[in-house]
Amino acid sequence: xxxxxxxxxxxxxxxxxxxxxxxxxxxxxxxxxxxxxxxxxxxxxxxxxxxxxxxxxxxxxxxxxxxxxxxxxxxxxxxxxxxxxxxxxxxxxxxxxxxxxxxxxxxxxxxxxxxxxxxxxxxxxxxxxxxxxxxxxxxxxxxxxxxxxxxxxxxxxxxxxxxxxxxxxxxxxxxxxxxxxxxxxxxxxxxxxxxxxxxxxxxxxxxxxxxxxxxxxxxxxxxxxxxxxxxxxxxxxxxxxxxxxxxxxxxxxxxxxxxxxxxxxxxxxxxxxxxxxxxxxxxxxxxxxxxxxxxxxxxxxxxxxxxxxxxxxxxxxxxxxxxxxxxxxxxxxxxxxxxxxxxxxxxxxxxxxxxxxxxxxxxxxxxxxxxxxxxxxxxxxxxxxxxxxxxxxxxxxxxxxxxxxxxxxxxxxxxxxxxxxxxxxxxxxxxxxxxxxxxxxxxxxx
RNA sequence: GCCCCCAUCGUCCAGCGGCCUAGGACGCCUGCCUUUCACGCAGGUAACACGGGUUCGAAUCCCGUUGGGGGUACCA
Numbered sequence: 001x002x003x004x005x006x007x008x009x010x011x012x013x014x015x016x017x018x019x020x021x022x023x024x025x026x027x028x029x030x031x032x033x034x035x036x037x038x039x040x041x042x043x044x045x046x047x048x049x050x051x052x053x054x055x056x057x058x059x060x061x062x063x064x065x066x067x068x069x070x071x072x073x074x075x076x077x078x079x080x081x082x083x084x085x086x087x088x089x090x091x092x093x094x095x096x097x098x099x100x101x102x103x104x105x106x107x108x109x110x111x112x113x114x115x116x117x118x119x120x121x122x123x124x125x126x127x128x129x130x131x132x133x134x135x136x137x138x139x140x141x142x143x144x145x146x147x148x149x150x151x152x153x154x155x156x157x158x159x160x161x162x163x164x165x166x167x168x169x170x171x172x173x174x175x176x177x178x179x180x181x182x183x184x185x186x187x188x189x190x191x192x193x194x195x196x197x198x199x200x201x202x203x204x205x206x207x208x209x210x211x212x213x214x215x216x217x218x219x220x221x222x223x224x225x226x227x228x229x230x231x232x233x234x235x236x237x238x239x240x241x242x243x244x245x246x247x248x249x250x251x252x253x254x255x256x257x258x259x260x261x262x263x264x265x266x267x268x269x270x271x272x273x274x275x276x277x278x279x280x281x282x283x284x285x286x287x288x289x290x291x292x293x294x295x296x297x298x299x300x301x302x303x304x305x306x307x308x309x310x311x312x313x314x315x316x317x318x319x320x321x322x323x324x325x326x327x328x329x330x331x332x333x334x335x336x337x338x339x340x341x342x343x344x345x346x347x348x349x350x351x352x353x354x355x356x357x358x359x360x361x362x363x364x365x366x367x368x369x370x371x372x373x374x375x376x377x378x379x380x381x382x383x384x385x386x387x388x389x390x391x392x393x394x395x396x397x398x399x400x401x402x403x404x405x406x407x408x409x410x411x412x413x414x415x416x417x418x419x420x421x422x423x424x425x426x427x428x429x430x431x432x433x434x435x436x437x438x439x440x441x442x443x444x445x446x
Numbered sequence: 447g448c449c450c451c452c453a454u455c456g457u458c459c460a461g462c463g464g465c466c467u468a469g470g471a472c473g474c475c476u477g478c479c480u481u482u483c484a485c486g487c488a489g490g491u492a493a494c495a496c497g498g499g500u501u502c503g504a505a506u507c508c509c510g511u512u513g514g515g516g517g518u519a520c521c522a
Contacts, residue, residue, distance in 0.1 A: 010522040042522060100520085115520050133451070142449050143518090150520045157522050181450055181517040204452080211514060239458095242471090246459035250470045269459080272515065276457055279472045289485080330484045359482090388481075406481050418483040 003035030004171045007061075007068070008161070010042045011053035015060035015223040017275060018176060018206045018214050021240045025203055026174045027066045028241065028263040038168055039071035044082075044160045060223045064233050065256065073168070075160050082155035085163050085193060086116050086148055094119055094192045095148060116149035118188065126184035131172070131201035132268045138184040146185055162186045166195035174201040174265065177272075178213060201265055204244045205272045214275060226280075230303060230334025232291075235284035242283075243273040253286050285332040296328045297321075303337050310345035319344055319429050326420045340419065344429055349415030349438065351445075359407040359417050360446060365398050366408040370443045372398065373409050374436060382432050388423040412442030 007023040009015075015023075030037035039061075041054050058072065089095040090108055097105040097114045105114055120143050127137035148159040155163075165173060165186075180202045190197050206214045214221050226236060237256055247254070247262045291299065304320060306312055323341050331337055343349040360366045372394030380390040388402075395405025410422045413435055419425075426435050 008522095012522090045521065098520090102520095117520090136450075138450070147520045152520075154520090156520070161522085176516095177451065178516055179522090183450095202451085205516070207515080209457095213516070242458065244459090246470090248460085250460065252459075252471055271452055273459090274457055276472070279458065282472055285484090326484095332484090391481090402481055410482060414482095416482090420483090421481060423481065 006038035008040045013053045029265045031260045036069045039068035040073045043076045115151040117145045162189040173198045177202045207272045235287040239280045239283045281332045314345045343414040352416045355417040359411040369408045374439045384427040412439045
């Protein structure tokens with residue numbers, strides 16, 4: 001039998017990294033076994049049934065490259081079918097009507113204003129074989145009757161979920177561990193409907209440093225936010241694949257198609273995984289460096305465009321292209337590009353307080369260094385070698401090695417201790433007068 | 447409270463009874479390179495939660511303890 005999996009998010013207006021990981025694992029499984037990846041939007045809730053909430057969800061999935069074969073189906077459009085199943089359950093006595101105080105009300109047909117509750121059988125054990133967790137079982141005696149149809153005339157999640165999985169022929173339900181305890185109820189529903197059970201695979205949760213499930217209140221969980229900060233989709237998806245799974249050859253950073261070849265759902269492990277931003281940055285930086293030069297230029301374009309922190313008219317594509325290779329080598333995210341080159345396009349460099357403290361306040365001889373540099377740079381030849389020699393000479397006369405000597409000049413000119421090679425940048429990208437002006441400006445602040 | 451799940455370096459992953467004096471990656475530290483940072487290279491730091499079994503032999507199997515997490519809605 002060919003495998004059919006689904007990603008069934010509830011639309012909240014954005015794609016959560018935990019959801020993205022679930023979508024990815026479903027997609028990986030489908031692609032690796034040649035199955036079908038179905039997308040279904042679980043919007044039984046009236047508040048969630050809004051197209052603007054699903055649009056961004058779909059856009060982020062596309063950005064990640066997780067294409068679906070069927071759907072999106074909308075649960076809200078299947079209400080009649082859900083109602084039909086509830087009617088059947090009510091008719092067969094497996095469910096009953098109940099009022100707002102949870103009191104059972106006689107009747108075997110649905111009544112407006114009354115909810116429908118599923119009758120929990122006594123003394124039964126609901127057991128199933130989870131692909132990642134193995135045998136899991138629940139005693140029905142620990143469970144209570146549960147609402148499957150709201151008094152406002154809408155189906156509850158568990159009911160809609162069970163009916164849709166059955167109707168859509170889902171063979172594997174791959175999802176987060178937070179849904180594990182809902183399984184016995186879904187199984188009961190499926191059994192009552194006479195529908196086959198899918199096999200389940202409950203993925204370990206993604207947690208924060210407190211080892212709590214990632215939450216949108218506390219944690220940075222929006223895929224869109226990562227996209228906006230300049231993470232590449234291939235890096236995002238690569239990193240996510242590493243949470244709960246690892247390639248057999250221990251090569252962690254690699255293209256998605258290789259992961260598809262290596263991925264096996266039964267290899268997923270059970271323990272919760274910490275979403276480690278440091279590692280994500282490393283994965284991203286590695287993918288960034290691997291990009292072809294032109295591709296890199298295309299990808300950073302949005303960050304140096306209209307939203308950049310400098311006046312658009314001051315941007316100089318020619319100057320920027322001189323910096324491109326250096327930037328690609330050093331950036332961890334695309335968004336870091338502005339900090340790397342902003343001094344070229346801003347009237348005055350941003351004055352990074354930490355850099356100022358380190359290179360100007362705490363460093364000895366900073367004023368002497370600036371004065372000396374101002375003097376020699378005023379009339380040396382304006383090329384890299386000459387500029388370097390000039391600054392080095394001033395440093396030597398003060399007993400400073402080049403590394404120390406260039407620091408105050410770097411901060412005066414670029415605003416930061418970190419940046420591109422200084423002398424090349426000054427000689428090739430900046431006017432002598434501007435360099436001198438910035439040194440004087442810094443000197444005045446000391 | 448009750449139910450369920452989980453437990454190898456700080457973190458992620460490998461290990462599925464002997465190859466383990468436990469491997470890789472991120473992080474951190476040291477050195478080299480060096481015009482800062484980064485990259486690269488060479489090293490280093492650091493873990494099988496605890497207690498019982500089973501077995502000739504356990505990180506690997508079983509039980510318990512402890513710790514952590516999830517669930518427990520007319521949310522999904």
